[in-house]
Amino acid sequence: MTMTDYDDESYDATARIVDPGGADDERHFEAALRPRRLADFAGQPRVRDQLGLVLEAARRRDAPPDHVLLSGPPGLGKTSLAMIIAAELEQPIRITSGPAIQHAGDLAAILSSLAEGEVLFLDEIHRMARPAEEMLYLAMEDFRVDVVVGKGPGATAIPLELPPFTVVGATTRAGLLPAPLRDRFGFTGHLDYYAPEDLARIVARSATLLEVETTRQGIEEIAGRSRGTPRIANRLLRRVRDYAQVHAEGIVDHQASRAALELFDVDERGLDRLDRGVLDALCRRFGGGPVGLTTLAVAVGEEPDTVETVAEPYLVREGYLIRTPRGRAASPMAWEHLGLTPPVASQGYAQLPLGEGEGRFQT
Known part of the structure; x- marks a missing residue:
């Protein structure tokens, strides 16, 4: 048909x-x-x-x-x-x-x-x-x-x-x-984001359909970096499969999964190049913010719509990014994830203005 x-x-x-x-x-x-x-x-x-x-x-x-x-x-x-x-x-x-x-x-x-x-x-x-x-x-x-x-x-x-x-x-x-x-x-x-165990079942089923030999640790590694999204999980599985066929005798195990995902710029928390670029620009160039969306997009070389619709939802949901009326700001988790020490004024949610006359976050 x-x-x-x-x-x-x-x-x-x-x-x-x-x-x-x-x-x-x-x-x-x-x-x-x-x-x-x-x-x-x-x-x-x-x-x-x-x-x-x-x-x-x-x-x-x-x-x-x-x-x-x-x-x-x-x-x-x-x-x-x-x-x-x-x-x-x-x-x-x-x-x-x-x-x-x-x-x-x-x-x-x-x-x-x-x-x-x-x-x-x-x-x-x-x-x-x-x-x-x-x-x-x-x-x-x-x-x-x-x-x-x-x-x-x-x-x-x-x-x-x-x-x-x-x-x-x-x-x-x-x-x-x-x-x-x-x-x-x-x-x-x-539809909400998926739990890691549900993603692991999806990856295991997809691996069976793709006739890919896997281990439990390899599947869990892929599921844990998939941002709660089956589409991303299946895409990462195919990239890890490619890596395993070239470097790991075709077996998607823990070592092959980690090496492949590092090669494709997906870190342990599922952040990719754009996500880390946004956090890096916020912390290194703008002292943690707040900074306007357009300025942030120019700093990472992307369109504002791309930053807002692709990177921001996951970063906000995971607690790396804070949206305020004056712009985007990095949370303490963002500094920690990048291995940086936040300035005194940026430690915690203090110093992030809610808006004129509306007070401030308190630690």
Whole structure:
């Protein structure tokens, strides 16, 4: 079975779910790393149990389930869950993204071609154009769209009935979704970062699919440096596999994992080159801060959006970086991680102004 592309930039991904066969090559292995069934999905136990209940009830009613909204940081499995939903329902899945739908006509073309029970996966749904969002409201609630024919006073709206279908929306920024759109999802699941033991199970499963010989210590080393994110864990596994094939007789053990991850600039806490560059600039060049985002981005040679969306979330979550109204500041953990001694004024959270007239942090 081959993957079918459509003129509206969506595509049918049924082949990924129903028939994962094909050539024994790297792309096949990468696609095979995605779990196919809900029972194979490691981690996120609450979302997994809730979603399992929704799907089982829909199967017993022999009807499409409620629309599903999945939110959370990148790489945690939103796309995998969307494909699992289609596989559990034994229905095809159509995949497109918010940025690809910039006009209501783009969405109308996709909706009018859906079959009964089909799953429509909208990645980055918060980036859809407003006219398309308004059309999606009606389609999700009443399973119809109004196609406008003509312009000006002579324009006519022709209602087009749609077969029942399920929308699965994924977003990394749920707060940007308009309330009317968010309210039309019957089930909302938020994915959190994974615990190390869950990541270890994911790495072990991926290693089996990639036919890589591993040890428990090697798997745990990779999982511990994966920032709680399965996508990163699988990427690191492939790089460690490459290193092991060249330098360690193909065995991913503790020594090979450590050596490979050091080669690829991933340290014991999962910080990469950009993360350490941000902390180094804060501590060595700006005395721990606070310093503005734009100035910090120039210091590390990256765009402000890259620093804010790629590096900051993990650094803030792990307690290395502090965001204040006056800019970014390094925490004591950041100084310690870099092996530096903070100046007296930067020891602890004291001296970090909250804003004019709002007082200061106290030690």
